[in-house]
Amino acid sequence: AQSVAQPEDQVNVAEGNPLTVKCTYSVSGNPYLFWYVQYPNRGLQFLLKYITGDNLVKGSYGFEAEFNKSQTSFHLKKPSALVSDSALYFCAVRNQAGTALIFGKGTTLSVSS
Amino acid sequence: GAGVSQSPSNKVTEKGKDVELRCDPISGHTALYWYRQRLGQGLEFLIYFQGNSAPDKSGLPSDRFSAERTGESVSTLTIQRTQQEDSAVYLCASSFTGEWETQYFGPGTRLLVL
Numbered sequence: 287a288q289s290v291a292q293p294e295d296q297v298n299v300a301e302g303n304p305l306t307v308k309c310t311y312s313v314s315g316n317p318y319l320f321w322y323v324q325y326p327n328r329g330l331q332f333l334l335k336y337i338t339g340d341n342l343v344k345g346s347y348g349f350e351a352e353f354n355k356s357q358t359s360f361h362l363k364k365p366s367a368l369v370s371d372s373a374l375y376f377c378a379v380r381n382q383a384g385t386a387l388i389f390g391k392g393t394t395l396s397v398s399s
Numbered sequence: 400g401a402g403v404s405q406s407p408s409n410k411v412t413e414k415g416k417d418v419e420l421r422c423d424p425i426s427g428h429t430a431l432y433w434y435r436q437r438l439g440q441g442l443e444f445l446i447y448f449q450g451n452s453a454p455d456k457s458g459l460p461s462d463r464f465s466a467e468r469t470g471e472s473v474s475t476l477t478i479q480r481t482q483q484e485d486s487a488v489y490l491c492a493s494s495f496t497g498e499w500e501t502q503y504f505g506p507g508t509r510l511l512v513l
Binding site: 318322331337381388 | 403490506507
């Protein structure tokens with residue numbers, strides 16, 4: 287069965303420090319992986335995706351993610367966190383039929399000043 | 400350009416009533432998706448439309464849920480005889496065709512069933 291796991295409900299980091307939001311996946315075949323961010327009372331905004339090629343993917347707002355096939359992980363990273371990065375982050379993988387995204391439960395990122 | 404729009408933004412209804420939610424996808428996007436987000440949880444896939452192909456309805460939770468889309472335009476999600484467990488945010492997304500294409504989400508409709 288295809289699934290996505292975000293093992294941390296919440297990640298706390300101080301402004302200026304690096305941040306990592308973890309994601310692991312289980313899928314047959316080649317994974318298409320995505321990260322989205324959700325601000326309060328708003329829809330999801332696309333951050334980045336991995337389809338193929340370079341394992342390090344760069345996206346919006348200075349975020350990047352590293353695809354690791356052997357560990358089946360796709361962790362989201364940022365070298366220096368901002369208070370404005372505080373939000374709910376979702377990892378997702380395309381389902382095998384290619385008709386939907388399977389989402390993790392989300393990780394709340396809290397950046398303190 | 401304009402993003403995905405949804406209406407209404409909020410809907411309060413009584414148990415047993417029918418509701419209809421609307422989604423306007425990004426112009427030119429052939430694929431359209433509906434998801435449900437319950438409080439404190441991730442998104443659950445409901446239904447997928449791609450052009451004139453038969454929709455993937457595998458995520459619809461019961462026969463009270465249905466959705467329509469005419470061509471590559473507006474879609475409506477209908478919930479009949481609403482139940483309290485239907486309370487959630489219903490999100491619509493659209494994308495160009497292709498499995499790797501990014502889905503762009505609307506702001507959602509927040510449904511509360513009393």
